[in-house]
Amino acid sequence: MVDPSTAPFVEVIGHLALAFGIGALVGLEREQSESGGTFAGSRTFPLIALYGALVAGFFPDFFPLALGILAVPLTVAYAGKVYYERDIGLTTLVAALLVAVLGAMTMHSARSATVAIVVVGAVTILLSVKDPIHEFADRIEERERRASAKFILVVLVVLPALPDRSMDALYGLNPRFVWLMVVFVTGLGFVAYVLGQVLGLERGIAVTGIVGGFVSSTATTVSMAEKTVQNETLYHVCAFAVVTASIVMFPRALIEIAVVNPELVPSVVLPLGAMTVVGVVSAGLLYWRTATEETVEPDELDNPFRLRPALLFGIIFAVVLLVSEYANQWLGASGIYATAFFSGLADVDAMTITLSQLAARGEVTTSVATTGVVIAAIANTGVKAGLAWALGSKRLGKLVTIVLAAVVLSGVVSLAFV
Numbered sequence: 001m002v003d004p005s006t007a008p009f010v011e012v013i014g015h016l017a018l019a020f021g022i023g024a025l026v027g028l029e030r031e032q033s034e035s036g037g038t039f040a041g042s043r044t045f046p047l048i049a050l051y052g053a054l055v056a057g058f059f060p061d062f063f064p065l066a067l068g069i070l071a072v073p074l075t076v077a078y079a080g081k082v083y084y085e086r087d088i089g090l091t092t093l094v095a096a097l098l099v100a101v102l103g104a105m106t107m108h109s110a111r112s113a114t115v116a117i118v119v120v121g122a123v124t125i126l127l128s129v130k131d132p133i134h135e136f137a138d139r140i141e142e143r144e145r146r147a148s149a150k151f152i153l154v155v156l157v158v159l160p161a162l163p164d165r166s167m168d169a170l171y172g173l174n175p176r177f178v179w180l181m182v183v184f185v186t187g188l189g190f191v192a193y194v195l196g197q198v199l200g201l202e203r204g205i206a207v208t209g210i211v212g213g214f215v216s217s218t219a220t221t222v223s224m225a226e227k228t229v230q231n232e233t234l235y236h237v238c239a240f241a242v243v244t245a246s247i248v249m250f251p252r253a254l255i256e257i258a259v260v261n262p263e264l265v266p267s268v269v270l271p272l273g274a275m276t277v278v279g280v281v282s283a284g285l286l287y288w289r290t291a292t293e294e295t296v297e298p299d300e301l302d303n304p305f306r307l308r309p310a311l312l313f314g315i316i317f318a319v320v321l322l323v324s325e326y327a328n329q330w331l332g333a334s335g336i337y338a339t340a341f342f343s344g345l346a347d348v349d350a351m352t353i354t355l356s357q358l359a360a361r362g363e364v365t366t367s368v369a370t371t372g373v374v375i376a377a378i379a380n381t382g383v384k385a386g387l388a389w390a391l392g393s394k395r396l397g398k399l400v401t402i403v404l405a406a407v408v409l410s411g412v413v414s415l416a417f418v
Helices: 009-032 044-058 060-085 091-105 110-128 130-139 142-161 175-199 205-230 232-247 249-260 262-289 307-331 333-346 348-360 366-391 394-415
Strands: none
Touching (some): 009 091, 009 110, 044 060, 060 091, 091 110, 142 175, 205 232, 205 366, 205 394, 232 249, 249 348, 249 366, 262 348, 262 394, 333 366, 348 366, 366 394
């Protein structure tokens, strides 16, 4: 807590200046967007932030009362705004109260001041993208709302209700950890889906590959392969989408490892990073070869959070976790590698998270976990090449196989330096 009675004068002024800046940033946005109307603008918001900072700094015990007192004139002003302008929006009122709290946070500690800066940045962005957010909300269909509601239900209701301990009835599995991984992986797909909707997934093949890689690289591969059968001249642009969707898997695996076992990241970053770099360069060359006027209208991707696939992933992950543990006990590293290969044919996420967890518990070495992750990634990459050959044109199959073979080779070579 910054104590104005003992802290250096310059420090106190600095914290007050920060509070003023936070209020000014929000106030300018409200006035420029004309959302504040006559309610509050570029002068009122800095004053509100200073009000919160001064009360928190000099009279901290009275801050709750001061916030309640501030709410009175704000409510009166809001009522007048509704009466005269016929605008019942609450955004500016809530922003004003939040600015008072952020101003108080600048006087609490260095960490809280940093948090206040981050929050005001996020708030300013949120306030400034009003129209795109409303347009996006208007485009959401009923099935997407239901899927989103299911996702929230699974995160906020099911996850906290599961026991957070190993259970003998489940052969030592921790049900909350298994479900947390389900939420995490499907959450990545959910975020990618939203990103695709905002940017316009159907408008660009680059977004198709990247977002498709997060949602389902296999589905993207199948979709692009079918397009080359319909129109073989599109094999270059479809190969770009397939390769891009495939290489997204590697940074996605790094994210999963960083969450589950950050200590494993330095070991896997070289092989996965090498495969990513080679894939990006190859995809760039493919894109360069593609005529700029060629476009692919990708199939519409369903909302990635559907309960049945989520439950299926949870079952796969639990089975892979059990098989990996017993394979390590009975067969050692060779059992882990075999499990990684066969698991990777269907899904990389389950094996990546499993090995990260086993390495975190010390049940497998870092080297074994790293090799297992790379083997799973290689197996899954091979599946994409096989799908391109089986379902697409010969040109697509040949091009995708050459590129992904280079990606796989870079991963195998880099393992020698781990």
